Amino acid sequence: MYSIISAVAVVGGTGLVFGCLLAYASIIFEVKKDPRSSQILEILPGANCGACGYAGCSAYASAVAEGGAPVNACSVGKDAVAEKIADIMGVKAEKVEKKIAKVLCNGNCNHAKYKYEYFGIENCIAAAKLAGGAKTCHTGCLGLGTCTNVCKFDAISIVDGIAVIDPQKCTACGLCVQICPKHIIEFVPEKSTHWVLCKNTDKGVFTGKYCAVGCIGCGICGKNCPKDAIHIENNIAKIDYSKCIGCGICAMKCPKKAIHSIKV
Numbered sequence: 052m053y054s055i056i057s058a059v060a061v062v063g064g065t066g067l068v069f070g071c072l073l074a075y076a077s078i079i080f081e082v083k084k085d086p087r088s089s090q091i092l093e094i095l096p097g098a099n100c101g102a103c104g105y106a107g108c109s110a111y112a113s114a115v116a117e118g119g120a121p122v123n124a125c126s127v128g129k130d131a132v133a134e135k136i137a138d139i140m141g142v143k144a145e146k147v148e149k150k151i152a153k154v155l156c157n158g159n160c161n162h163a164k165y166k167y168e169y170f171g172i173e174n175c176i177a178a179a180k181l182a183g184g185a186k187t188c189h190t191g192c193l194g195l196g197t198c199t200n201v202c203k204f205d206a207i208s209i210v211d212g213i214a215v216i217d218p219q220k221c222t223a224c225g226l227c228v229q230i231c232p233k234h235i236i237e238f239v240p241e242k243s244t245h246w247v248l249c250k251n252t253d254k255g256v257f258t259g260k261y262c263a264v265g266c267i268g269c270g271i272c273g274k275n276c277p278k279d280a281i282h283i284e285n286n287i288a289k290i291d292y293s294k295c296i297g298c299g300i301c302a303m304k305c306p307k308k309a310i311h312s313i314k315v
Contacts, residue, residue, distance in 0.1 A: 087139050088116035094135045095125060098203055100224035102126045115140065123147055126223040127204075149241040151221040152206075152228055156192040156235050157248035157311065158262040159211035163191050179232040188261035190233055190250040198227035198236065244297040245290060249309045252285045259307075266309040272301035 092112040099107035103124040105114055114120035115136060123133035123144050130146070137144035169178055169185040175197035178184045184193045194212040206220035207227060216227070218241065228236045235250045247266055251258045255267025268286040273279075280294035281301050288301075288310065302312035 085113075085116040088113045090139050091115055091136050094128070094132055094139075096127045096132070098127045098222075098224065100127060100203060100222075100226055102222070102224035102226075121145075126150075126225075129222075150223045150238040151218045151241050152216050152223060152225070152236050153239045153246055154192060154198075154214045154216055154236050155246065155248055155250045156190070156213055156233075157264045157309065158186065158188055158191045159194075159213045161211065162263045163188055163212075164261055176230075176232045184233075186261075188251055188258070188265065190235055190252075191262065192233065192235060197230055197232075201226045201230050240292050243290075243292055243295070245295060245299065245302055245310060245312045247281075247288045247290060247309060248311050249287060252287050254286055258286075264308050266305075267307055269306065271304050271306060272310060275300050275304045 089112075092109055095108040095112060097108055101107065103111045103120070103126070105111040105120065111120060111124065115122060122136040122140055122142060123130075123146075125132050125136075129149065130144070133144040164187045165185050166182065166187050167185055169181070171177060171181065173195050175184075175193045175195045178193050178195055183189050184191070186193065192213040194209050194214060196209050196214070198214050199207040199209060203224070203226070204220050204222055206217045206222070207214050208217070209215070214227075214236075216236075223238060225238075228238065233250075239246060248264070249258075249262075249266040251261065251265050253261075255269060258265040259267050266287045268283045268288065270283045272288050273281045273283060277298065277300065278294045278296055280291045280296070281288055282291070283289075290301075299312045302308075302310040
């Protein structure tokens with residue numbers, strides 16, 4: 052009996068000593084948290100989307116409070132949130148160009164050709180592993196909705212076999228950009244009115260066989276642009292939004308209708 056009591060006493064005493072040591076260490080090595088971090092966290096929308104470059108809103112708030120992150124990195128909260136955070140930090144919030152995500156593909160069910168009929172998992176990543184997906188075009192949207200599943204703002208829908216993003220709902224969080232196995236979702240200026248809805252860099256003679264509306268790199272758009280805002284790069288037209296004035300000439304001249312315009 053005595054040996055049992057002694058063993059319990061030793062274990063209990065050891066636990067007490069270590070407990071005191073841990074408590075003392077927590078006081079000595081305590082990391083002081085800037086109170087501004089909590090204030091900033093209350094302002095943030097709480098989407099935890101990671102668009103700011105941090106693991107979540109809490110991590111971003113701490114980074115801002117420590118001076119390691121800009122006050123205007125929250126694309127979900129945009130300028131309104133940036134201004135409030137700037138007031139807390141005592142700095143000026145610099146204006147940044149607002150952007151939205153755009154699916155650069157117009158190869159819907161009526162325009163694109165298919166290699167086979169897909170009956171697998173309704174997931175673009177899974178489908179892409181099977182010979183690159185059902186579409187003949189290796190950069191064509193697979194339209195299985197993986198991007199819609201990760202969008203926390205209900206901004207993406209599948210229309211005629213391709214993903215379409217609602218610019219009014221898009222917050223440029225970037226989750227769809229990261230998840231797309233075809234890498235055809237990119238950020239464009241929110242104010243932009245024209246987009247080349249194609250990412251296929253094959254020569255035009257091949258792209259034309261894959262899709263009725265694919266860019267064939269003919270250069271007609273660039274030759275007719277009055278501001279030299281569009282050029283052919285790696286067999287595909289690229290718009291320089293810093294020069295584009297939204298005249299719509301490129302969209303009107305494109306023989307394949309690969310350039311979409313909200314004004315035409």
